[in-house]
Amino acid sequence: MRIRVVSSKDEIAELNPNERIVHLAFRPSNVDFLDLMRSCPRLRAVQVPPSYHKTMSKAIKLFLEMQGIDLLEGDVWGHRKDIDEYYVVDEEAIEEIGNLIKQGESIEDASAAIQRKTRLAPDLIRYIAKSKITA
Numbered sequence: 001m002r003i004r005v006v007s008s009k010d011e012i013a014e015l016n017p018n019e020r021i022v023h024l025a026f027r028p029s030n031v032d033f034l035d036l037m038r039s040c041p042r043l044r045a046v047q048v049p050p051s052y053h054k055t056m057s058k059a060i061k062l063f064l065e066m067q068g069i070d071l072l073e074g075d076v077w078g079h080r081k082d083i084d085e086y087y088v089v090d091e092e093a094i095e096e097i098g099n100l101i102k103q104g105e106s107i108e109d110a111s112a113a114i115q116r117k118t119r120l121a122p123d124l125i126r127y128i129a130k131s132k133i134t135a
Contacts, residue, residue: 001089001128003047005076006036015039023047023076023087030060037067045127047072074121089128093118097128 003021006012009028012035019040024032028048037043046069048056053073064071076087093114100110111125 001094002086003076003089005085005087009035012036012039018042021045021047024052025049027052030057033060033064037069043069045070045072047074047076047121047124049075070127072121072123072127074123089120089124090118093120094128097125101129
């Protein structure tokens, strides 16, 4: 799974329209979210750092929910944008999440177990688990 890391609002217009998951590493405004949805019509999830998540307006949270876009809280630990514009979630971690769900673990228990092994954000783990259940 690849997460496109966006460092500034200037990058939004240049995004690939097929992006499905985006991490915003800057403090986005409501207009930035609208531009992001316009640039990436297939968008399924947006991840923002915890400090930004706490200060976001309820209106944009509700709007994203109405559009079917999950708003995730978390960071992309150890990612260097100068090396790669994508943060890659290891396939092994995704498989392990899927296996825990298939074994009957709750999403919360699976999230706690995977978070101890990796540095993935809990919201991202829950998003992956949700997508594994519906897949």
